[in-house]
Amino acid sequence: MGSRPQPPNLRQEESGLLHAALVEQEEDEDDEEGSEECSSDSTSRAEPLTMPTFDVPYFRYIDDEGTEGEEEWSSSRSLSSIEEDLSTDSVVSDRYVVVSGTPEKILEHLLNDLTLDEEQGTTQSKESDTLLDDFLLTYPVFMSTSDLCQALLGHYCSKRYKGKEDKKEALERKRKVLHLVSQWVSLCSDFLREDEHVKLFMKSLCRYVLDDLYEHPALEKDVRELQQLYMLQRFRHTADEYSPQRKSKVLFHQLSLRENGLQPRGTQRESKEVLCHVYITMDSYLSMKAQAGVEAKELLQVVADRMEVPQGELVLVAVTYTGGRLLLQPHDRVFPDSSRPVGRLHVCRKDLGEVLNPFTDNSELQQRTARLLSLNTWDVAVALTNFDWIFFDSVHEQELVYFTFNRHGSSRHTVALELLLQRCDEVQLWVMTEVLLCPQLCKRVQLIKKFIKIAAHCKAQRNINCFFAIIMGLNAAAVSRLSQTWEKIPGKFKKLFSELETMTDPSLNHKAYRDSFKKMKAPKIPFIPLLLKDITFIHEGNKTFHDNLVNFGKLHMIADTVRLIRQCQRDHMGNGIMQKSSLDVRAYIDYLHIIDNQQTLFELSQRLEPRA
Template sequence: MSKEANQPDPDWIVALDKPPRDRTRNDLYVIFLRLQKLEAFTNLPSSLFLQICQCAFYEALDEEVVLFRQGDHGCNWYFVLSGKLECTTTEIKNRKKTFHCKVLSGGANLGQCLLDHRAHSVTVVTKEWCELLRIEKRDLTRLWEVNRPGLEKLLSFRSAEVLQNNGPHAIWKKSQDRQKLNVSDQRSRSPSPQRKSPTAWKPSEKKRLSPSPSIKMSIKKLHHAGFVLRTLILDRSPSLIRDHKVGSRTYRRCMVGSEMVDWILQQSPPSIIKCRLHVVGMWQALLEENALSHVGRELPFADNHQLYRFQEDHLGLESQPNPVEVQRAEEDWIDTLNFLTKICSDALMRLILKKPPHDRDVEELEIIYEELLHIKALAHLSTMVKRELAKVLIIETIEKEGTTRESRMRELPNAAWFSKALYVKLTYNAKKEDRDPLLIDDNWGCHLSVTFCTASSIVFGDEVAIKALRVKENVLFHQGDEGYSWYIILRGSVNVIKYGQGVVCVLNEGDDFGKLALVNDAPRAATIVVREENCQFLRVDKQDFNRILKNVEANTVRLKEHGKDVLVLQTVFLNKRTSSPTGNSTVQSTSKTSVNADEDFVIAKKKKVASFVDFWNVVANSSFSESGSVRDFLETLTLDAQEDTRTNPELQESLTKIQRLVEKLRRDEEYKQIHTWEVQKQGLSEFRRPSSDATGSKQRIPIRIHDDAIFRVFCADHTYTTLRTSVTTSVKQIINSVSEKMCLGGHDLVLCEVKSCGERVTFRSDDICITSRLSCNGQIFISPREHLDALTPLPSQDGPEEGTIAILETLDSREFAHQLTLYDFELFKCIHEYELIYSNFGRHNFPGCITANLDLFIRRFNEIQYWVATEILLAINMHKRVQLLKKLLKVALYCRDLQNINAFFAIMMGIGNTAVSRLAQTWEKLPAKFKRLHTELESHMDPTRNHRTYRLWVAKLSPPMIPFMPLLLKDLTFIHDGNKNYFDGLVNFEKMHLIASSIRLMKFSRSEPYSPDSGALVKNIQEIKQYVRNLHVIDNQKLLNQLSNRLEPPKTI
């Protein structure tokens, strides 16, 4: 029965009783006004406070109601508004023995065990009528992830969770320890720092920074890599580890740095190690984690006469490896090399950044620049700025093992509660001159370092009169400090804290901070505190930051016309490795100069125009000859050139260039052949008569705008008609043809694609070349707009009902990857660079232009991905599934070696399909060797830091190769959406440079012909070729999940 005295304001109860989605702004305000009266909510960040108002519920419970029992897994967190609750616990060995723990009253909270999924260790029962604030588990978890520091304050306020750690005996022991400590406190006013309760909870340990699991795993792998290298060196080249005498001192069992680099280069495959610098990065990574040490304790690894030891030799453990250890090292050798190759770039960059800026050579600056390309915070900066940053960046690391920065002396609030520790009241006394530091230690293990006070001013108990505290924190800078540096997070994360607001946000890898204070020459706007060990930052000092900004302006050329800027030019350094030729002439201009319109511009010279047109033809290729406007322009240019040649005979060579080009275009137009493409299961294939070559041995040709396409259009009743139209025929024209051919009435007909899953994608009336945009099993349907819901997929769209594992078992994995790569490269070569621009800027902005070849290549990626999942899930026998999984992993490995990255990613993503990855029994049967191979291959797909692993991998490859096309399109989309086309009416050339750089990768990838050696002993090459060009797939994810559940039914609880 409720008490009238405890009846709260009904307004906020009504608001809390509403579902969260129905609460209005006024409801949240009413709840906020009620909760802010509670002490526990006074210092919460406003954002967290409002979220609690949004998701909390009100509970009113009568006397003797069990809130939860010991051993139950909770579903809610509770905050006691009023009333009393009793906590009891039962001894596990003796169920009849119950201990009374504590009585909770208003202001207490309980249920923190939800966050680490522990069961309740106490039973809680109401002793009288109580009011509670309840938050469900999912909401508490979400709040914990978003605003952990703020929520920690609330959860630690009079929490019952300390009682739930070690059972009744621990509680009794803590109380005894507390009594003993209180007695000793009465005897002496100067407690020893070493006196601690053995079972006490220690806030300092809870707040200790810890490395992330991925960092811990990398450290473990690095030490294993050191074991592998040492074992193999002692087995293969024991003379490499020997005693060295330097001066009068002898260093036992050491290695010379240059010999260490030579040994790895000799022992490793050329496909893994590219240059000595990468090997230096490998040894540096081992050196940083103490798997290797320098005899003179110098940290950087040097490729010279410096001496180094393995950790075992440094500790004096001069053991020789036994045959079992040698065999284990041999098995892990390639995996170790791949792992070290993956992390060597990071270690090498840290090694370079630790050098003084003036000691970095050109090659090292290029390495830093390549790394800066993958940092999110620098993506918007120009090439010139990034190269300038590479010269001045310095790495700053918050080391592990408790390395901290001391916060500046500052006064804390008048009253502070230090987590079950001492109640501290701070006062100021300017006359205190004794600066001897004292350490206050309480029975809960909380340590406070006290300075600027005398021993007589310390009063132990509840109150301590001191001037200030020096609190050790991992702080980079404080709010209000003067700004001296700009920081970029290379590894780890930081909290951004503002006075009175708490943690306002969390910054992670790739983010930057501290720039605003440098730009505006203002104090720091927030305090930055690191959140974990081994945080690494790139730092730019204020002087360098200001200089780079000035250089940006100094390298800018502004072209003016009638007093207005019409063109802004900026010095750009192109990557020499992938850049296209720039012709014989360059434009040189003086910085900060203005060129008037009446001055002759070098591009307007007649010779330059002719050279430009010739170069335009080389770059644009087929798009140049197919454009009607280009042909009209060439005819006009030819007439003007002929006229100019009469007065300027020196232009005869330029005229000859133009005439030769015009003649070539006329021949191409005269002998132009129209090809016909037919929509089949594998996409658009060239239509051939039965008597023609059906083996597919003929090289694929690109789809042109003048080609035709044959396809079927279905109605709702699955009847169809076959059309042959130009690929540039619009949807509106196709609808008219189908309507006339099938006698369809109505004027509101629409054309759409019906996918195998039943999804319908409607085409726009002005869309062209729709046949190349179909999904793997998609079909074209026509229907009145109001009857679109009646369209259903054809039975044939479900895909195959039986797998082809019997065929796959007979096919050689290496040759399969070879033929797969040859066909993929044919499709890749058919893509014109302009198609990426059409797709990125929008097809509708380029009338008459098609992206058919690009669409088919993207479709091929999806086809391979679904083919992998289809074949695995259609294999009924588990043994067959395991064998197929092994074969597919080997095919993926060979595709990687053949530099067919697109197919490699497709196969790995197919293996990672949720319907395949959930087959736990199948994966358990996979041998350990292939599990390691799967882990190794998956490491290339790491999406962190903007797919940095993939980008560094591709940067080391030479043509020919097939890049990961979806990521290339994603980069172009990011550049297009994140940058304006115009700034103040001027073309944004920086955006155009970024787009050109991405497209240049595609041009570079196919700059060499693809002709890897085929397996000479493979007899069924033709069968493999036919198979890879005609893959049958199930692209309905729902159907794939059903097949997966049939193979291994989900476990029921």
Template sequence: MSWDCGLRYMFSVPPVLQQGSMCILHDKEDLSRLEMVQKLAKDGCRFLQTHSKGPERTSEPQSDEAARVCLRERGHDVLVLQRISSEQPALSASARGGGREEARNRRYVVVSGTPEKILEHLLNDLTLDDDQGTTQGKESDTLLDDFLLTYPVFMSTSDLCQALLGHYCTKRYRGKEDRKEALERKQKVLHLVSQWMALCKDFLREDEHVKLFMKSLYRYILDDLYEHPALETDVRELQKLYQLHRRHTVDEYSPQRKSKALKENGLHSRGTQRETKEVLCHVYITMDSYLSMRTHTGVVAQELLQAVAERMDVPLRELVLVAVTYPGGRLLLQPLDRVFSDSVRPVGRLHVCRKDLGEVLNPFTDNSELQQRTARMLSLNTWDVAVALTNFDWTIFDSIHEQELVYFTFSRHSSSSHTVALELLLQRFNEVQLWVMTEVLLCPTLCKRVQLIKKFIKIAAHCKAQRNLNCFFAIIMGLNTAAVSRLSQTWEKIPGKFKKLFSELETITDPSLNHKAYRDSFKKMKAPKIPFPPLLLKDITFIHEGNKTFHDNLVNFEKLHMIADTVRLIRQCQKDHMGNGITQKSSSEVRAYIDYLHIIDNQQTLFELSHRLEPRA
């Protein structure tokens, strides 16, 4: 039968809500199962049986609707939970510190709710052991991880900080809260914060809201240490995660001896000065071709000119660096001028010119430089090239945080500083693809072009062997572009075994059946490994566009769980449990070549080069 229960919360609620909350339960056994029911005040709680009689309970499994519990406030749903069976029994009442008579084997997961109620349920669902550690079930772990990965979709970091401070400092509405309950509530908040900081690593370290939040929370903990000495363990954990600095012992933080100045200076965030970051800098040597240079945000004009001069075999004294600004102005950069602004953006489109402002290289001229670049590429060992490409990609991929995919999907049209590493890896994929095309189409002689394509096929195979699917896809797709694949005379000269190998590698890039060939192959690879990022983003976009983010003003948490489940692939790929390190020592000569790729990014120019090599019949 169905039950309507008029229930009053013990939680602190606004006066307008203090007249009661309504919780609709579809199964009377749910009454002893819900954390929200367990924590209710005894007074003012009414159980009302309706006159309508439902069907007798059978052994058949219940529908999803029958297994759902809705919490209502002021006539509106604020939290919808789904009952699921858990393989792992819940903790006993003594471990929970509550009044539960026996452990049950069913739990509740969030279907939808308001941000505040989702967070409240998450905190209530946490369980603490006697050593203040957590021993949660798989569902609680997943809920916490889902929430921390996807909260930017429905609430700002500032709102989350304020909500956590509120839960830490609040006092339960009606009735008394003993010291044990207060300590447990505070420890749950601190555990969530510890998980958040551990998950985000340095991702939010520069966020001003997080800095202020950690300073305030740290202050509150110091205030509570006198009454709750058990919080000392949590203090140490926060110090370790966020580089909080304690100069004195716990006793010195008693109410009689606390120093306000000390607490004001208690937060020392790691990296007070913004660290220099690695970037891919484009330095144009013609109007439609550039050198992609791996450098840092503090680089000056002289360093870039030196690198270009060495790569292009042009005397440094003949070159100048010009920043072309919108709408067409030119700024001549002096040797010690910084190239990047504080926003990690170049001061303009960077061009290296001769001092007479002429181009450094004419791509249509069959000159000695083109002959030298082909000979240089052909002299490199294919395995070493694959190693250098993989090391480069891994440096970027290992710095990607799962939340970057969430920000990229939901904030695509706004420039976000939260997607720097992800955008860098996507940029690298495009550059490697264009680099393959550029190298082949700038090779003037047929026999050397054949050798070059054979070399790229071997490099692609080596990248796959090194579990770098980013570069693998880039090389195969570069060879499959129209400007390269139309070179029939060149492909006819490719030996049969290389054509067979290329065909086998192409099969993995086949998009049919939702990229089944790639997914099966990638799944068999051991971590660490580098995935194909565009497909990962496609999966998340499919979930995002196929499901509403809000239902009746409630956050659709089922959608966010699917997204969190997808972005967790990043974490799984970055782990190295078995010591299968992906990086290897690479040749300095090869590394110097790979760090400065010459790329033509104009498709029309690439096609003109292609037709110049093999004119249309």
């Protein structure tokens, strides 16, 4: 064979890297004495390190048998003692847990710790699987995708074998790298599709593996898998063709879009769906789901149908951030950069008058409220849950990591998560809007009864995110102050509402919610703001780096928390969560009229029941 091109050099030379800090769980005294003798012998042969000591928080995995009775080691260890541990003849096993280290050394330990099944090519250790998953979920915190690609190429192409026996070890190392790449691309495929570094990395890795086939014929199966992954990366729609479950998701989504008057254009993550706000007054808007490439005429058609106004009487105006007004033509794109609209969107009549005045007590508002009263509460809960599942099923665990560590800047990696959070806020405001726009006392009482039943149905359908939003909307000050209205609520509904409220009780760190949610079977939608609060608590309560070493213990806790998303999404199509709802209900729920001005909501509340 001819000479093979060398991979790019790593950012740092291996000789300059610090060893990863490993903490060994305490064993019995006899084993401990034996390990100390072995460590001392090895240390005498090794060169002493002059690096300073450092402190790291104690961290370990909790195995299946439980370790409550074990005594924890001290959290403060010097680099010399760590070098003694690494110099022993014993092999690093599941008795060791990564606490901290440089990114390169953590990756090296991860590859060394993998134990592959000879036939299946999968890991045999639960601890290895957990460590690998922790690393893949949280690596953006401490290294870029480009650095990871460079490091993986370096590990695959490194030549550290000289004889026949070491050649087998080299093959095993290459297969471990390929297994890690396979898991990485499978887990993060949505984020990696547009990354040019990943495309170049996959192309280079395929070339290196093909070159190794002559020397390592056992890589033939790995080559086929790698080539398939490479093709999936190049052609973004190929993944949908290989997954029957994904086909079902896309089909359901396309049907729902057709029924709602919007053209299907692929999956949510690929087509970049957004929640579009079209203001029909200065302080209220219609919330609707639309594609990023939606045109002005499509939005006008939806608004005209929802507000029962002829489309020919309406125009779409974008109020720019500088205060100017831009009249959009029918075929103008509303989102020219596929992420943000040209400005705040307003639908006006051609004389620039408002389509609806929310302060006007007229028959139009009464008919609008009566429309909700005529809908079946279970069907409304089904429509709300189906809407939320479209976004929640697109949320990736890594989105929570990006959201937590990149809070002050927008990220293209958190689109689905931000849409779900936005929807939660909108449902809360929608509940307030519906109640406060109802001028008749008897109908307000019926509305509140409706919302209590809808909340109970959302809980029964395991949509806890929407359940919380409805309860918070009813508990908002502008609604809860309506004493005359609440006095008319029947006792059984007050009792039901009180029982539902207990789940939202924040005392004891939301113990009531956590206990109840834990008992629910998957699939289920958690209360996303509380999940983000848990991750933020871990993030702000623990340092990400200790003396320039990655605090991997913290990252394990974060990964363990975000894995809840994966558990909740499990098999939601097979469990029949996506139920069929009536077209009338869906047409209403998908286009909610919302007042987002708190001052306006309080003024409406004061009009309904003035202060004594």
